[in-house]
Amino acid sequence: MAHRKKNRNVGIIGIGQTKYSSHREDVNQPEMIHEAVSAALKDAGITIKDIDCIVHGNMELFEMVHQPDLWHVLGTGAYGKDSIRITTGGTVGATIGCASDNLVASGMYDIVMAIGFEKLQEGHTTGGITNMADPLWFRNLQTGALTGSKAYDVIREFGEERAKRVSLMYRIIMDKHAGLNPLAHRSFGLEFEQIDDLVRTSPKLVGDLKLIEMCSQSDGACAVIYAVEKKAKELAKTPVWVRDHITVHREETFVMFGYDEKYPVPMTHRFAAEQLYKRNGIKKPLEYFDVFEMYDPAAWWAVDWLRDFFQLKGDEHLKLVENKEIMIGGKMPVNPSGGVIASNPIGATALVRIAEAALQVRGDAGKHQIPTPVNHALASGFGGTMWTVLTMLEKELNW
Amino acid sequence: MAEYWGVKVEDIFNTMPERFRLDGAKGVDASFGYDIKDEGKWKLTVKNGAMKIEKAADLAGCVSIMVADGETFVGVNTGKVDGVNAFTSGKVKVEGDFSAFGKTAKMFKKFVIGKKEMSTKDYILDMFGTLVSRFQPKNVPDLNASITYQIGGEGGGVWTAIIKDNKCTLKEGHVEKPTVKLEINEAKDWVDVMLGKSDPFSLLSAGKAAIVGETALAMKLGEIFAKYQPPKIEFTTKDFILDMFGTLVGRFQPQNAEGLDASITYQIGGEGGGVWTAIIKDGKCSLKEGHVDKATVKLEINEAKDWVDVMLGKSDPFSLLSAGKAAIVGETALAMKLGELFAKYQPPASIGGEPEQELLVLKKTIAVKQRFATGPVMGKFLNAMKDKKLIANKCPSCGRIQIPPREVCAECRVSADEWVEVGPKGQVRYMEYVYYASPDPLTGETRETPYGMVNILLDGCKGHDTFAHLIRRDQMDIIKNGNNEIAGTRVRPVWNDKRVGSVFDIKHFEIDE
Numbered sequence: 001m002a003h004r005k006k007n008r009n010v011g012i013i014g015i016g017q018t019k020y021s022s023h024r025e026d027v028n029q030p031e032m033i034h035e036a037v038s039a040a041l042k043d044a045g046i047t048i049k050d051i052d053c054i055v056h057g058n059m060e061l062f063e064m065v066h067q068p069d070l071w072h073v074l075g076t077g078a079y080g081k082d083s084i085r086i087t088t089g090g091t092v093g094a095t096i097g098c099a100s101d102n103l104v105a106s107g108m109y110d111i112v113m114a115i116g117f118e119k120l121q122e123g124h125t126t127g128g129i130t131n132m133a134d135p136l137w138f139r140n141l142q143t144g145a146l147t148g149s150k151a152y153d154v155i156r157e158f159g160e161e162r163a164k165r166v167s168l169m170y171r172i173i174m175d176k177h178a179g180l181n182p183l184a185h186r187s188f189g190l191e192f193e194q195i196d197d198l199v200r201t202s203p204k205l206v207g208d209l210k211l212i213e214m215c216s217q218s219d220g221a222c223a224v225i226y227a228v229e230k231k232a233k234e235l236a237k238t239p240v241w242v243r244d245h246i247t248v249h250r251e252e253t254f255v256m257f258g259y260d261e262k263y264p265v266p267m268t269h270r271f272a273a274e275q276l277y278k279r280n281g282i283k284k285p286l287e288y289f290d291v292f293e294m295y296d297p298a299a300w301w302a303v304d305w306l307r308d309f310f311q312l313k314g315d316e317h318l319k320l321v322e323n324k325e326i327m328i329g330g331k332m333p334v335n336p337s338g339g340v341i342a343s344n345p346i347g348a349t350a351l352v353r354i355a356e357a358a359l360q361v362r363g364d365a366g367k368h369q370i371p372t373p374v375n376h377a378l379a380s381g382f383g384g385t386m387w388t389v390l391t392m393l394e395k396e397l398n399w
Numbered sequence: 400m401a402e403y404w405g406v407k408v409e410d411i412f413n414t415m416p417e418r419f420r421l422d423g424a425k426g427v428d429a430s431f432g433y434d435i436k437d438e439g440k441w442k443l444t445v446k447n448g449a450m451k452i453e454k455a456a457d458l459a460g461c462v463s464i465m466v467a468d469g470e471t472f473v474g475v476n477t478g479k480v481d482g483v484n485a486f487t488s489g490k491v492k493v494e495g496d497f498s499a500f501g502k503t504a505k506m507f508k509k510f511v512i513g514k515k516e517m518s519t520k521d522y523i524l525d526m527f528g529t530l531v532s533r534f535q536p537k538n539v540p541d542l543n544a545s546i547t548y549q550i551g552g553e554g555g556g557v558w559t560a561i562i563k564d565n566k567c568t569l570k571e572g573h574v575e576k577p578t579v580k581l582e583i584n585e586a587k588d589w590v591d592v593m594l595g596k597s598d599p600f601s602l603l604s605a606g607k608a609a610i611v612g613e614t615a616l617a618m619k620l621g622e623i624f625a626k627y628q629p630p631k632i633e634f635t636t637k638d639f640i641l642d643m644f645g646t647l648v649g650r651f652q653p654q655n656a657e658g659l660d661a662s663i664t665y666q667i668g669g670e671g672g673g674v675w676t677a678i679i680k681d682g683k684c685s686l687k688e689g690h691v692d693k694a695t696v697k698l699e700i701n702e703a704k705d706w707v708d709v710m711l712g713k714s715d716p717f718s719l720l721s722a723g724k725a726a727i728v729g730e731t732a733l734a735m736k737l738g739e740l741f742a743k744y745q746p747p748a749s750i751g752g753e754p755e756q757e758l759l760v761l762k763k764t765i766a767v768k769q770r771f772a773t774g775p776v777m778g779k780f781l782n783a784m785k786d787k788k789l790i791a792n793k794c795p796s797c798g799r800i801q802i803p804p805r806e807v808c809a810e811c812r813v814s815a816d817e818w819v820e821v822g823p824k825g826q827v828r829y830m831e832y833v834y835y836a837s838p839d840p841l842t843g844e845t846r847e848t849p850y851g852m853v854n855i856l857l858d859g860c861k862g863h864d865t866f867a868h869l870i871r872r873d874q875m876d877i878i879k880n881g882n883n884e885i886a887g888t889r890v891r892p893v894w895n896d897k898r899v900g901s902v903f904d905i906k907h908f909e910i911d912e
Contacts, residue, residue, distance in 0.1 A: 197489075207832045
């Protein structure tokens with residue numbers, strides 16, 4: 001893949017998020033978006049006049065409002081400005097981040113605001129996801145966003161008891177993180193002692209995927225402001241530099257299961273991470289990165305994907321979870337925000353990963369700030385049947 | 400029995416017959432159990448569009464049993480507690496067939512907390528019941544404190560709010576060394592403060608309350624907790640009807656009734672209905688229950704709820720008349736003047752607090768008819784199904800077999816134009832055991848659960864080249880998944896007699912023995 005260095009460096013200078021919730025009937029869509037937009041502008045210390053271009057994204061089919069950017073002008077502030085609308089499924093939040101980065105790096109604009117949002121309570125998420133599948137065949141069979149296949153793979157590879165416990169361990173760590181994030185939608189106050197009980201009692205959705213292990217359906221919005229190096233240095237105390245991002249898609253496929261040595265199938269997460277690290281000269285990602293904000297739609301996926309993203313072997317990924325190395329204070333804190341499993345306004349979700357990773361770099365994450373310095377952060381997006389976007393953030397402009 | 404938000408657990412069960420919805424119970428023939436901690440067990444039996452609820456010693460024979468504590472149960476039923484959160488966190492558990500249990504949600508109308516004057520005790524309980532949800536951590540980041548409320552008099556009690564790690568928990572009773580303690584002599588005074596009818600400084604200066612400990616913290620309570628909003632009183636149809644006629648005389652406009660000598664009968668059917676007659680004479684209006692001889696005009700309204708909608712401005716009388724839901728007997732012209740004779744009915748504002756702006760949620764349903772062209776590649780595959788054949792295409796470069804076929808091999812970026820017939824028998828590689836019903840996008844209906852979606856390695860395919868379909872439902876539990884080393888359960892397709900070239904030309908797969 002041909003890939004060139006950026007024309008201009010780009011820094012994140014403003015971050016705004018709403019509270020994530022299933023009860024945002026107090027505001028309509030543009031009003032909710034406006035909350036995130038004003039927060040981001042305030043954070044950057046600029047006004048809407050300073051924004052050159054707005055990149056707006058969500059999944060239209062969840063609320064079934066087409067071209068929502070027209071209505072949303074009232075909340076986005078895009079009136080009279082260049083505005084771009086993007087929809088790429090679960091990855092949309094990450095993609096609007098990539099697009100904003102590219103638009104500034106190219107020299108087209110100096111300051112671009114990415115806005116991701118979703119009001120999942122206003123539509124039908126599972127119905128929407130079902131309608132994404134190929135209408136000629138698989139739409140008739142698929143089961144929305146729910147699948148037990150990853151649970152099956154992990155159980156098959158590592159045994160039932162260990163696998164089920166590690167998935168719940170991951171879930172409870174996320175809940176503990178969410179408890180520190182006042183914006184998180186779901187925070188139950190779960191304790192590690194509840195693992196065995198939850199393994200037994202949490203209702204099953206599909207196969208061994210249980211209700212407690214699946215992400216929420218949230219309402220919420222996130223806005224992130226990207227600025228060219230010169231302006232970023234002028235405007236922000238601690239600009240967070242976007243070093244690189246990568247997007248990997250593959251054809252829609254519902255037939256790949258697990259790791260099969262005899263018939264290997266390129267997995268997009270592993271493939272994307274490999275390419276990204278290679279071109280940035282990163283040999284040991286687990287040592288290089290200080291924090292990882294991962295798009296984790298379900299605990300089983302999350303546990304398994306740690307192996308792909310950090311290029312791990314054998315059961316190293318399980319040990320990271322079992323030894324609580326992914327907790328705040330551990331070797332590789334994953335989702336100090338509580339992650340997607342706690343808050344999932346889909347069109348904003350992947351942008352929230354970038355926003356939260358950037359807050360960690362700035363040291364502004366509040367109660368869920370990790371205690372050690374954060375110089376290098378990674379954020380992921382996930383969507384479609386297996387699509388990946390990875391974004392690398394840096395504290396210093398020294399690569 | 401304990402009360403939560405003024406509602407007893409048994410109130411929920413006792414009102415089930417009147418909340419029962421026939422259309423929600425269509426096709427249901429089952430018993431459902433409710434096991435409410437410290438309160439007892441109830442058994443709901445639904446059959447042939449009828450229901451029975453009874454307190455039961457045991458719940459044998461129930462397809463599913465809901466287990467919850469009283470507070471959560473009442474909370475979920477009255478909308479005070481988020482049902483999904485309660486379920487996800489395990490506060491509500493369902494034993495047995497949990498998708499079957501989901502049907503009970505459609506069977507009953509929402510429980511509405513009845514019209515009732517709130518006592519001091521009700522207010523105090525509601526205030527502390529909502530305290531944790533009114534906590535505003537962003538106003539007091541990193542606060543570590545305990546605040547004790549010691550409230551005397553009728554309805555009083557002792558509660559302590561413990562704030563730590565940006566979370567607030569409430570405990571009944573005292574704690575050791577609270578950061579601050581509020582001593583309030585009379586519960587009713589505190590209710591007045593919380594409702595904004597009085598202020599805490601008056602209480603303090605009158606010696607009706609005292610602050611022990613960190614006074615500064617007590618002064619910040621308004622920031623720590625959002626303002627208490629008393630619950631809105633929900634009106635039933637009957638309540639509205641009674642209120643409308645109770646206020647009718649007061650709404651009479653004599654200036655518009657000069658010289659009028661008439662009687663107007665309202666004959667209202669359905670739940671909450673009744674008969675009332677307004678008698679207008681000499682510029683005065685009086686109301687009497689029941690009919691009078693030869694009313695000047697009689698309004699016959701079939702359903703009380705329709706009339707409530709008209710009075711609230713949600714519907715108009717002409718729609719009712721044209722739909723045959725209402726009729727006018729006698730002097731129609733007088734009926735048309737009712738809007739002048741009586742001022743518009745105004746529903747009572749919520750008790751206590753300021754009336755809030757009503758926030759609306761607009762409901763819409765979209766239905767779109769779709770038609771998709773298959774193109775020649777999928778078309779060839781679907782046409783072959785009419786002849787009970789499964790055909791796949793093979794990538795000339797990597798050799799993988801695609802079923803259903805794809806126009807190209809996306810990995811190799813080449814056309815896959817070699818056709819091979821595979822199966823139709825094969826072995827199960829993986830089965831999705833689906834407990835949670837996704838909506839069927841073809842019909843919008845929820846699929847019956849559990850069902851099994853199988854990925855089958857058809858004979859002639861290898862590796863990951865599997866084919867997705869459904870398995871016969873009664874065979875789900877004996878299906879074994881296979882892999883490259885161990886064969887999975889052998890299966891064969893069950894074809895429909897009439898085949899049109901679609902995914903469901905195969906009904907499902909079944910075990911091939």
